[in-house]
Amino acid sequence: MMKKKLLSVLLVATMVATVFVGCGSKSSDSNSTEGAADSTAANSDYKIAMITDSGDITDMSFNQTTYEAAKAFAEENSVEFQYYKPTEDSDDARIASFENAVTDGYNVIVVPGYLFAGMIAQVAEDYPDVTIIALDCSEFDFSDAGMDTLPENVCSFTYQEELAGYMAGYAAVKEGYEKLGFLGGMAVPAVIRYGYGFVQGANDAAVELGNASDVQVNYVYGGQFYGDDAVTAQMDTWYSNGTEIVFACGGGIYTSACEAATKVDGKVIGVDVDQSGTIANQYGDDSLCVTSAMKGLAATVDATLTDLFAGKWSNYAGKIENLGIVSGTDPSVNYVQLPTETWSMKNFTTDDYKELVSKLYDGSISVDNSTDAMPATEISVKEYDNIH
Amino acid sequence: MEDYVIEMLHITKEFPGIIANDDITLQLKRGEIHALLGENGAGKSTLMSVLFGLYTPEKGIIKKDGKEVKINNPNDATDLGIGMVHQHFMLVDIFTVLDNIILGSEPSKFGFLTKAEARKKVMDLSNKYNLKVDPDALIEDITVGMQQRVEILKMLYRDNDILIFDEPTAVLTPQEIDELMKIMKDLAAEGKSILFITHKLNEIMEVADRCSILRKGKYIGTVDVANTTKEELSSMMVGRNVKFAVDKEVAQPKDEVLKVENVCVKSKLHSNDSVHNVSFNVRAGEIVCIAGIDGNGQTEFVGALTGLDDISSGKITLCGEDITKKSIRYKNTHGMSHIPEDRHKHGLVLDYSLEENMILQRYFEPDFQKGGLIKKNEMRKYSDRLTEAFDVRSGQGAKTIVRSMSGGNQQKAIVAREMDRQHELLIAVQPTRGLDVGAIEYIHKEIVKERDNGKAILLVSLELDEVMNLSDRILVMYEGEIVGEVDPKTTTLQELGLYMSGAKRDDRKEAK
Amino acid sequence: MEKTSFFKRPAVQTLLASVLCAILGIILGYIILCFMNAEHAGEGMAAILTNFFKYRIASTNTLMKYMGSFLVKSVPVILCAEAILFAYKAGLFNIGVAGQYTVGIIAALYTSLALGWHWSLCLLATIVAGAVWGFIAGCFKAFFNVNEVIAGIMLNWIGLYICNIILGGEKCMNQSKSETFEISDLNPAGLLPGFLQDVFGGNQYMTIAIPITIIIAIVILVVLNKTTFGYELKATGHNKEAAKYSGMNAKRNIILTLVISGAIAGMAAGLYYLTGVEHFKISSSVPGMGFNGIAVAFLGGLHPIGAIIAGLFVEYITLGGQYLNTNYYNPQVADLMISIIIYLCGFVLFFRTILNRPGKVKVNANAEPNKTAKKAEEKEV
Structure with a gap:
C-alpha cells in the first residue's frame, strides 16, 4: 500500500516535471521564432510598451485610449508592442513593470497618468536609452516626486482640462439643461480642472442666457475611478431630485451615472474620449450620452510616436507640454474638444461650438485653471462630501 | 454442518509494534446472540473493524453464508447486511429521529424526499420490536437509551440481518439495559444474528447463547453460555481468577x-x-x-x-x-482531586500525548516548568513513573497520543494522575x-x-x-x-x- | 513500534498535502493558460515560474533587487498567517486579522506621518493597535460569548472606516495624489532601518522587517511547543472543557490569544507600511491581506515555519503574473491562479485525509509495549 502511495506521489511529480519540461522546450521554440521575426522587422529598432496605471486597458477611458493608440501605431509600423500591468497600485510595482519591459527589450515606454511621475523620477536616469512618453504628468507631479527637470529621454504632456470642462458645461446650459451635476473620480488635479471648468462654462452660459438664478450644479467626487453601489445611490438621489444631466468625469465611474440616469431618462456627459458609442452600446440608449469633454490622448500618442520614429525626438526631449487649443478655426486639431462627429445637441449647434472655440482661442473667453477653490459663480453650486 | 451466517477464519491484523488480532476465528450462527468477550485491548474492536471493512487483515478470510467475501470498506459490509451500533452514536443531534434513520438511504422520487413511506416502515419496525421511538423527536431531546434504539432502527431500516453491538450497555442506566436485553432477544427470535461485544459478565449470562473470548489479541475459546459460569468466563478473559x-x-x-x-x-x-x-x-x-x-x-x-x-x-x-x-x-x-464522569469531555485532552495529559493540572508548578518553559525531561520522567505504577499501557509510551489509547487505559491514566496529586x-x-x-x-x-x-x-x-x-x-x-x-x-x-x-x-x- | 511509516507521520502528511495543493494549483493554472491560448501556455507558465529570475541574465544586481522586493512583499501575508495560526492553535478562528492589520496601518502611518515618531515607536504603536483590536474581539468572546468570527468581521469594517477617516485627513493623505504621503519625505526617521540593502541590489525597502518576521515565526514556534503558555493555549484549543477542568483560565486565555494574534497582525502592517513601499489609499473594502493570511496559514500546514514557505510561494506566484506576455494573456491570470491555489488550501485537510485513507481510520486501541506484556505474564505465573 505504501508503495502504491509512493508511486502516485512520484507520478504526480513526473507529471509536473513533464509540464515544465514542456514549457521549457516550447518557450525556447517561441523565442527562436521571435528572434526570426526580429531580424525581418527591419523597420525600426524601436519596441513599444505601455504600462497601465491603477486601471486596466478595458477602462473605456484613459488606459484604453492610450493602449489602443499605441497598439495601432505599432501595428502600422510593424514593431513589437505589449502592455504591462503592475501587480498593484504603487511606485514600486510600476518600476517593476518598467524594468520588466526594458528587460524584455522594449525601449519606448508609454505611460498614461499622473501616477507615473514617481516611477519616472526613479528610473529615467538609470535607463537613458529608454524613451519614456508620459501623459498627464505635470511639472508639479514631477517636482513632487523629486525630479525638477526632465532628462532627455523623457517627455510629458498635460492638458488644459478646464477648457474641455468649460465647453461641456457651456454646451449643456446652452442646450437648455438647468439642473446639472458633476461626478468626479478622485479629486486629483486633472479631475478638479475638468470640474471647475465645467462649473465656469455652465455659469457663463447661464449669465448669457439670463437664467443664472435657475441653473444649479450639484458637485461631488466619488473618491475612486470606478462606479459602485454607493456612487449609484448618490446619482439616483440626484436624478430623482430633478438633476437632468451629469458630467461623469473619472475612468469607469460613468457606469454609476448611466445606471441611475437610465432609470429616470436622465442624461450624462462623457469624459476624456468620445464615450457616446460606448455608452450607447452598454445601455442601449443612443441619446443617453449627450456629449463628451475630450482630451486628445490618442492624437498625442500617435503624433509623438510618429515624430520619434521620424527622428524628431529632440522636439520633445525633456519637455512638458501643456496641450490645449491650437486652432481657433479647426476644432478637430485641438487637444481639448467636444466630439463633432457624433453631435447630438440641437439648441447648441456645431456652429455655436466653433464660435466658442474661436473665442477660447483668441482669449476673449478666459478660463481659470487653478485647482485651489471652487470658482465664484452666479449660478448656485452645491458641493457634496466625497462619496468614498 | 452448522448454519453459519458469518465466519471469520484465522484473522491476523498487525499494527506497528503489536499484533492486535493473532489467528482469530469467530463463527456466528444464524439467529444466535454471540457474545465477544475480552478485556480492553484484547482485540475485540479491531476484529469488528475488520468485519466492518475499516481495516484490511494481513491474513485470514471472511465467509458469508459459506462463501468467501471481500470487505474493503463499510459500504461492502452494509451490502452484505452487516450493521453496527457504535459505542459512540453516529447521530445528527439537530435532526429528527426519522431523518436520522433514513439518512444515507433517503427514499426519493424525482429527487424529492418521500418520507411518508419511510415513516411507515420505521413505525412498523418500531412496533414489531417494541422500540417505542417518537419519529419526530429531535435527537438532542431524547435520552441516551432512546438514541441507541434509533441506532438499532437504523440497522433494521436497512434490512441488516447481522447486527454488531459494540459495548451497547456502557452508556445505559440499569432500566435501559434491561430493555435493551429484551430487544436483543426479540431480534434474535426474529432471525437476526447478533454479535455482542462486551465485558460485562452479567449481561452475557443473561442474554447470550454462546460466547467467544479473546485475550491480548489471541483467541482463547468459545463456550456455550448455558454450560458455564461467570467465574469461568472471567478467568478465561483475564487469565486468572477474579x-x-x-x-x-x-x-x-x-x-x-x-x-x-x-x-x-x-x-x-x-x-x-x-x-x-x-x-x-x-x-x-x-x-x-x-x-x-x-x-x-x-x-x-x-x-x-x-x-x-x-x-x-x-x-x-x-x-x-x-x-x-x-x-x-x-x-x-x-x-481536591477529581476523576470526572466523562473522560473524553473533561478528563483528557485527547490530542495531547500521554505525558502532556499527566501534567494537566500541574504544568505550572516549579517541578514542571522554569521561566515559563516546560521541563520536558521532568514531564517524561513523571509520566513514566505514573504509567509504571498504575500499569497504564500505550503504544508508544509517554508520547502516545491519548486518543489512540484504549478507554480502559485512558481511564487508568486519569486515575493515576488524580491519585498521585x-x-x-x-x-x-x-x-x-x-x-x-x-x-x-x-x-x-x-x-x-x-x-x-x-x-x-x-x-x-x-x-x-x-x-x-x-x-x-x-x-x-x-x-x-x-x-x-x-x-x-x-x-x-x-x-x-x-x-x-x-x-x-x-x-x-x-x-x- | 518506532517504525511509524514515513508517509504516516503527521508532519510529512501535512507537508505532502501542502505541496500537492500547490502543484495542483500550478497545473490548473497551466490548464487555464491552455484554454486562453494553448500555443503560448508553456511559455506563459515558464514566465510565471521564472518570475524575477528572468533578470539573472541582465544583471545580478537587478535580480537581487527584485528578490528583495519579493521578500519585502511577503512579510505582511506571512505575519498575518502567523497571527491566524497562533489563534487557531488555541481554537479561535481570528478572521479579525484583516481588521487588526487595518488598525496597524492607521497606527503605522499616523504615528510616522502625522506625529513624526521614531520608527521604533511607530512599530510599537502598530503592535499596540492590533492588540487593542484583538482585545475587543477577545472580550466579546470571553464575557458575552460572541463568536470571534462575528466580532472579528464587524471590527474589520469598523477598522476600515476609522482608517479611511484618519488617514484621509490632511496630515496623512496627499490630497492631490489620493494616497498617503511618503514617509521618507515627511519623517525619514519613521522608516525602518535597512537590512542588507547592498546585497539586495540597493533595494531601499529591504529592512529589518525581514529578520523580524523570521524571529517572530521562531518565537511562535517556541511559545507553542515549549512553554506553559503554549501548553495552555493548545489544550484550550483541543478541548475547552478539559482546559476548564484542569483549572486553566479560559477567559484570560481567549483574550490573551486574540491580543497576541492581533498584535502580530498589527505588526504585519507596521513592518510593511513603515518600509515606505506601500501607501494607503481610501478603500471601500477591507485589505485582503488578512484573508490571504488564512489561506497561507492552512497551506503552511498551520506550522509557523510552514507559513513562511507558503507565504513566499503565494507571493511568488502573485508577482509572476506580471511577467506574462500580455499579447496572449491577461495578466490577471496570475490572480486567478492564486485564487485557485488559495481555494485549494481549503483542501489541504482533505488531501491529508486522502493520504491517510487506506490505513487506520482510528488508531488502534490497544498497543501494548512488550515489556509490560512480559511482566503481566510473569504475574500470572
Missing part, C-alpha cells in the same frame, strides 16, 4: 474533610433547581457514595462542587476552608464506567487503598454493584435531593431501589 467482591477493612473515619451545606444549583433546562438543598459531609478515611439513577442531579452537583458549573446557593467547606467561590485551579491545588479529597465519578473486569478490580483496589491512606473519598456511581461493594456510607439522590442515607452492610438492593425510584425517602435532618 474476585468480584472488594476486600476492605471496616472504615476508620477521622476528621471531616468535605462539608456540603444546603447546596442548590439552578437547572439549565427548566426553572426548578436541578440540585436542591444538598447537605452532607465526608470524613477522612471513608468512602461516601452518592447513588441514584442517571439524571437525578448527580452531574450538576459534582459540577458545582468542583467548580465546572455555577453554584446558586449553599456553602462548601474543604478541610475547614470555605471554597464555595474559589476557582477550579484553587480547588485543584488545595486538596496532592489531595485530601478524591471525587470519583463513575470511575469504572466502560471498563473491563480486570480494570474495575484494579481501580476499586486503588480507591480502597486511598481510603486506608486517610483520604476522604466521594464516589458517584450508577452501578449498584459498585455502590454496594465499595462504599462505607450510601447517599441516595433523587430529583436533585438527598432522599436517604443507608449503610451498605445493612441495606438491600431492594431498599436502595426504592430510594432511587423515589418511592421511599427519609425525613433527613440537616447534615450532621
